[in-house]
Amino acid sequence: MNSKKGTHKKVTKIGVLTSGGDSPGMNACIRAVVRTSRYYGMDVFGIVRGYQGMLDSDINEMDSRSVANIIQRGGTILKTARCLEFYEPQGRKKAYENLKKKGIDGLVIIGGDGSFRGAQLFSNEYDIPCIGIPGTIDKDIAGTDFTIGFDTAVNTAIESIDKIRDTADAHDRLFIIEVMGRDAGYIALHSGIATGAEHILIPERKTDMEALVASLEEKEKRKKLVNLVVVAEGDEFGGGNEVAKTIKSRLPNLDVRVAILGHIQRGGSPTCLDRLIASRMGYSAVECLMEGKHNVMVGIMNNRMHYTPLNNAVKAKQKVSEEWMKIVKILAS
Structure with missing residues (x-):
């Protein structure tokens, strides 16, 4: 579960970003990551426009006030962007140097499987622990009953x-x-x-x-x-x-x-369920970094927190059960 270097220093500064398609509840999740980090005395930085923000060094320190009055808003205050450059070794090197300048030694990535693939690559190369949080309206990631949005x-x-x-x-x-x-x-x-x-x-x-x-x-x-x-x-x-x-x-x-x-x-204001799971996952992601759980995706299965190694969350897809298809057929007749 840890990256190749095996041992990790204690995480003291966390970077949080949203990546891939936006989904309602991402703001609630950002809020939970920021407030949990601050509660435990850690510095937390918002990375604007996902991996692109890492390359551009668009990285800003956040505090509890930065995330006031956002729990009910759709979209993401940190914005999101596609970033092909990050998938090149040179791009990741640049991203790492920008994080290092800020002293960031742990990342929380809210996004889908493409975002997790990037996190997995980056973490293995630079030994920065990454925690993934499934934020996608499609619910197409294995290892969780729900995805944010x-x-x-x-x-x-x-x-x-x-x-x-x-x-x-x-x-x-x-x-x-x-x-x-x-x-x-x-x-x-x-x-x-x-x-x-x-x-x-x-x-x-x-x-x-x-x-x-x-x-x-x-x-x-x-x-x-x-x-x-x-x-x-x-x-x-x-x-x-x-x-x-x-x-x-x-x-x-x-x-x-x-x-x-x-x-x-x-778009739109997130439902109660999306606000709750986003808050719970954001809080758990910070706890993971503190406890030394690295390179996992935080999910919820059977109402319990569930941790999937990032590379499994990337590869696996949810399966549509036969029972659902049977229900469709019977109820529509």
Whole structure:
């Protein structure tokens, strides 16, 4: 679990950053990291725009007042950016030198699997302990039941789909609703079940278009005219527009509409659950650094803190259980 050098000095100055896609609850997590660090007498620095901020030395000391009144805000006060330069050895060397100037000897990275890959590389090369916190609306990281932002994104999707159902009902229409999820179908799965969608298409499962068309045909015959199909953007058949095109070509009498929810799912005030898990994970990340747990991702499984070595959190993906798929089929019939 430790990096190659095996022994670590006591961490005294922590850097915290948000990386990859933003997600509601990141601010609550930053707040928890800052306040826990200060409580234990450690200095804490906010690194602006993720790994890019390390390269640009955009690193500022934070205190309890820096994180006042942010727990309810979506997005991230530390901002986030993609940083290809960090994946080059030269870039990481520059980042390390900038951290060294500030005396930073431990990092908390709030982000997704790409962010953890960067942390793993960096920690192995420079022996700076890194703790990962899963912040992604997609819930596509193994080793945790929840990722920060997922609950808010799903609730945003549900609210929108409920409104679409009202208009679908008024006009006897089939609505294809595309939700976020390039590699993972959890937003589609959860929001689809929670809104009574007839079909849910996700990247983890092969889409059987023949079965989908046959089912819609059968529902058309028995005059079940309000149908919702929820599609994850990364479905192998294509997003909402592609699915609609195919259905329309096969069932020309159906009145088909497409709604793409898009980035609305990324923003907004985090739900209670996201604020709680973000606070708990942020606090635990600091405790990890103090206790000498290094290069792990902090997760929550069965309501307990769970620590996954960063390289496992990077490689492993969540699996969609058969039971969920069976529930979808039975409840939509």
